[in-house]
Amino acid sequence: MTSPFFTLHSEAGSLLRRGTINFAKREGRVSSLPTPNFLAHTVRGSVPHLTSDNLELVPVDSLQISAEHFYEQKEPAGLSYPHGLHSYLNANKYLLFLDTRDPSKHVPSSANTEKYLSVNTHGGVRQITPELWCRMISQYKPDFYAVIADVLSDTEPGNKRVRKSVDRTIRWLDECLEKTKNLDIPVFATLVGSQFEQERIRSAQEAAQRKVSGFVVSGLGFGNQALDLIKISLNELPEDKPRITYGFSSPESVLEAVSSGIDLFDSAYVSKMTDKGRALTFEFGNEEGEAADNHGSKEPKSINLWDPSFADDFTPLKKGCKCYSCITPHSRGYIHHLLNAHEMLGLVLLMSHNLYQYANFFESIRQSIDGKTFEASKNRFMENYSHEVEGDGAQGHEDEVDANSLGVPIKKKRTLLL
Amino acid sequence: MKSALTFEAVAKCSTTKARTALLTLPHGPVNLPVFMPVGTQGTLKGMTPKQVEDQNCQIMLNNTYHLGLKPGQELLDKVGGTHKFQNWNRNILTDSGGFQMVSLLKLAEITEQGVQFASPHDGSLMMLTPEHSMSLQNSIGSDIMMQLDDVISSLTTGPRVEEAMWRSIRWLDRCIEAHQRPHDQNLFAIIQGGLDPELRRKCVDEMVKRDTPGYAIGGLSGGEEKDQFWRIVSLCTDLLPKNKPIYCMGVGYAEDLVVCVALGVHMFDCVFPTRTARFGNALTMKGTLSLKSGRFAEDYQPIEEGCSCLACTKYTRSYIHLLTTKDTVGCHLISLHNVAFQLRLMGEIRAAIEKDEFPQWIQQFFAGYFKEKAKYPPWAVNALRSVGVDLLA
Ligand SMILES: [Zn+2]
Ligand SMILES: [Zn+2]
Numbered sequence: 001m002t003s004p005f006f007t008l009h010s011e012a013g014s015l016l017r018r019g020t021i022n023f024a025k026r027e028g029r030v031s032s033l034p035t036p037n038f039l040a041h042t043v044r045g046s047v048p049h050l051t052s053d054n055l056e057l058v059p060v061d062s063l064q065i066s067a068e069h070f071y072e073q074k075e076p077a078g079l080s081y082p083h084g085l086h087s088y089l090n091a092n093k094y095l096l097f098l099d100t101r102d103p104s105k106h107v108p109s110s111a112n113t114e115k116y117l118s119v120n121t122h123g124g125v126r127q128i129t130p131e132l133w134c135r136m137i138s139q140y141k142p143d144f145y146a147v148i149a150d151v152l153s154d155t156e157p158g159n160k161r162v163r164k165s166v167d168r169t170i171r172w173l174d175e176c177l178e179k180t181k182n183l184d185i186p187v188f189a190t191l192v193g194s195q196f197e198q199e200r201i202r203s204a205q206e207a208a209q210r211k212v213s214g215f216v217v218s219g220l221g222f223g224n225q226a227l228d229l230i231k232i233s234l235n236e237l238p239e240d241k242p243r244i245t246y247g248f249s250s251p252e253s254v255l256e257a258v259s260s261g262i263d264l265f266d267s268a269y270v271s272k273m274t275d276k277g278r279a280l281t282f283e284f285g286n287e288e289g290e291a292a293d294n295h296g297s298k299e300p301k302s303i304n305l306w307d308p309s310f311a312d313d314f315t316p317l318k319k320g321c322k323c324y325s326c327i328t329p330h331s332r333g334y335i336h337h338l339l340n341a342h343e344m345l346g347l348v349l350l351m352s353h354n355l356y357q358y359a360n361f362f363e364s365i366r367q368s369i370d371g372k373t374f375e376a377s378k379n380r381f382m383e384n385y386s387h388e389v390e391g392d393g394a395q396g397h398e399d400e401v402d403a404n405s406l407g408v409p410i411k412k413k414r415t416l417l418l
Numbered sequence: 419m420k421s422a423l424t425f426e427a428v429a430k431c432s433t434t435k436a437r438t439a440l441l442t443l444p445h446g447p448v449n450l451p452v453f454m455p456v457g458t459q460g461t462l463k464g465m466t467p468k469q470v471e472d473q474n475c476q477i478m479l480n481n482t483y484h485l486g487l488k489p490g491q492e493l494l495d496k497v498g499g500t501h502k503f504q505n506w507n508r509n510i511l512t513d514s515g516g517f518q519m520v521s522l523l524k525l526a527e528i529t530e531q532g533v534q535f536a537s538p539h540d541g542s543l544m545m546l547t548p549e550h551s552m553s554l555q556n557s558i559g560s561d562i563m564m565q566l567d568d569v570i571s572s573l574t575t576g577p578r579v580e581e582a583m584w585r586s587i588r589w590l591d592r593c594i595e596a597h598q599r600p601h602d603q604n605l606f607a608i609i610q611g612g613l614d615p616e617l618r619r620k621c622v623d624e625m626v627k628r629d630t631p632g633y634a635i636g637g638l639s640g641g642e643e644k645d646q647f648w649r650i651v652s653l654c655t656d657l658l659p660k661n662k663p664i665y666c667m668g669v670g671y672a673e674d675l676v677v678c679v680a681l682g683v684h685m686f687d688c689v690f691p692t693r694t695a696r697f698g699n700a701l702t703m704k705g706t707l708s709l710k711s712g713r714f715a716e717d718y719q720p721i722e723e724g725c726s727c728l729a730c731t732k733y734t735r736s737y738i739h740l741l742t743t744k745d746t747v748g749c750h751l752i753s754l755h756n757v758a759f760q761l762r763l764m765g766e767i768r769a770a771i772e773k774d775e776f777p778q779w780i781q782q783f784f785a786g787y788f789k790e791k792a793k794y795p796p797w798a799v800n801a802l803r804s805v806g807v808d809l810l811a
Contacts (some may be wrong), residue, residue: 043745044740044741044744044745045737045740046745046747047747048742048746048747049464049746049747049750050747051469051728051747051750051751051754052728052732053469054466054469054727072740073712073715075715076737077715077737077740078736078737078740080716081716081718081734081736087732087738088737089737090732090733090737122744228711238673311489311493312493312496312497314497324466324468324546328467328468328505329502329505330505331490331497333493333497333503334460334503334504334505337459337460337488337489337493337503338461339458340488340489341459341460341461341484343459343461343463343464344463344464344746344750345463345464345465345466347746348464348466348746348750349466369577376421387695399488400488401487401488401490401538401539402486402488402489402490402492402493403487403537403538403539403540403544404490404539404768405486405487405490405491405492405536405554405586406483406487406515406535406537406538406544406546407487407519407532407533407535407544407545407547407550408544408545408547408550409542409543409544409545410534410542410543410544410545415715
């Protein structure tokens with residue numbers, strides 16, 4: 001007998017969950033995903049800045065693929081490729097989760113209609129119909145996927161529009177379940193309902209009655225209310241199926257959402273920190289690391305490599321980190337130079353370190369749940385670290401140049417007007 | 419002067435002037451002829467040093483002007499040179515910095531003292547002297563460093579050409595005098611003399627007397643007629659000693675490499691392969707593919723069949739087309755391929771010379787690259803005819 005798709009290891013009734021998602025065995029691919037875990041954020045199927053050989057150096061098992069990135073031309077890219085998306089992306093090792101939108105950005109899109117979902121792509125606005133979506137699923141063959149859903153991007157949609165979105169989403173779900181039932185690919189239902197409690201409950205209850213393997217519940221666009229709103233949905237779901245959320249990728253919100261019963265996260269936070277020129281340095285559940293600084297001020301979770309004070313710091317990004325950048329070791333000074341010189345390798349090294357650290361973070365979360373120390377570690381984390389917004393390092397940065405080392409000053413001091 | 423390299427001849431083509439050799443530098447061996455990719459600011463366009471090493475690249479270039487500006491000489495001294503700074507344990511060649519000053523900075527002007535320029539920081543007048551160029555390159559710690567030369571456009575005519583030639587010789591003497599690390603850094607002289615064979619002859623005479631570890635052919639690739647270019651290159655390789663490496667600066671197009679190897683050159687560098695990758699252009703033995711073009715959207719072949727780089731063994735043209743000019747990964751993949759292409763081209767050339775099949779290899783290369791004889795560049799036909807290979811036969 002094959003193992004069930006999701007095995008829950010924690011006691012029944014506990015909101016805090018440890019589990020394992022089991023996939024069909026495939027040559028060279030991991031077949032189980034321990035949870036809580038994350039789906040590595042990709043753009044057009046690649047983790048930003050990392051070619052596949054560099055990604056291989058990071059302990060990542062699963063990638064989040066956003067279909068909108070592939071739908072720039074009349075036909076989605078690679079749709080006629082006969083060997084599936086894993087091979088097209090050179091991602092045979094990884095479990096691929098396919099959804100429509102990019103969870104790293106919450107941008108208003110053009111209106112959806114009864115017939116299609118609108119996505120904004122590099123090539124303009126495109127429409128995804130249930131037919132097209134099912135065709136993409138059957139050609140791409142992801143390991144698991146979410147059905148298209150009428151997710152609203154307006155902040156305060158009216159009750160009528162939300163009711164329509166719940167109805168439409170369920171109808172698309174039924175249509176896709178019927179069309180893809182022979183594919184044997186686990187299907188996730190996306191829960192909607194915006195800010196209306198009753199609609200959220202209805203959406204979750206309807207979805208829970210369908211033959212789906214898991215659920216996606218997004219917190220994007222709801223600001224401070226996000227956690228409370230997703231809790232309403234989670235409350236209606238069966239315990240034995242995994243839940244994915246979007247918009248909770250910062251360390252603090254991961255910890256909050258893990259406490260609320262979320263199993264899988266997006267990793268938009270990692271891509272954003274990398275783009276800001278920052279390297280993750282925080283620890284979770286490691287007494288030693290956390291004790292490092294505790295005289296009053298809170299420790300930052302990351303360091304800003306644009307900061308000129310790193311120019312002559314020849315230590316690695318984070319002591320003890322085993323990522324490619326830190327074991328080589330590339331120094332903070334070198335990475336600072338690469339940013340200051342606008343060289344792409346800076347972002348390659350930061351991304352490979354940040355993703356590595358993020359994977360460690362989730363590993364530590366799972367260990368602490370197993371060791372029953374999660375709540376204590378979470379409290380310590382909240383206590384020790386600063387929770388202020390981690391700014392964009394490039395902001396206000398002026399390139400540092402050592403013009404004096406280019407030559408010798410000419411004696412007859414004559415300054416030219418330029 | 420003192421040398422920190424060994425040069426062992428390996429094979430000689432029995433038809434052309436092509437030669438293979440093993441050059442051993444302070445950071446390991448280099449099989450000649452070689453193409454050196456350009457890592458201007460201490461990094462090769464998005465590639466990790468491991469990726470560059472995995473391609474069996476034995477030497478790359480850094481630019482002295484750029485490293486002087488960022489991270490600066492003080493920092494280079496502190497970290498102990500650019501090998502350590504960028505974690506590259508193989509060889510590095512640096513230029514003198516003079517060429518970039520002349521081309522990038524305002525008010526650059528050459529005087530007997532050196533290259534005068536306005537500081538990019540505050541506009542104050544500064545001077546890159548031969549002594550200062552040596553000092554910068556000593557701080558960088560490159561395995562091969564270039565003398566500061568009097569750079570003039572290859573289109574310059576008249577007495578200025580001769581002046582630049584003699585000044586470059588005087589500056590070479592100042593460089594030799596100022597060089598602090600001849601035991602572990604090799605200083606190369608740069609032959610000047612414009613398009614005038616007599617001046618080139620005199621320059622070679624004088625510079626060979628200085629007995630530097632290697633020689634570069636300078637003052638070319640500046641828009642002169644290709645027929646003039648190859649004649650000067652060929653003259654210089656005839657005149658220069660046979661037991662030292664010869665470097666042709668700024669040459670990197672496939673057909674130029676093939677011709678210059680046949681004329682007896684050993685070393686080349688060019689930013690083109692990595693620069694063009696950013697615009698989505700992939701180099702192949704059958705010419706350049708512009709992967710931005712929509713015609714690759716459903717082309718599921720590798721960039722180049724038989725290439726062993728990551729882009730070709732694991733990805734299709736279609737996928738790289740999707741990424742190109744939008745995501746850095748697309749650029750990295752094409753850069754990886756283009757560097758692999760340049761190194762493979764040189765590897766094939768060396769193998770052909772060693773089997774003494776270089777003339778046949780050249781015929782094959784031109785047929786594949788240009789497809790029809792009518793498209794062969796006439797200058798290349800002339801140059802190769804001068805060394806006994808008739809492409810049109
Ligand atoms: Zn690291
Ligand atoms: Zn290739």
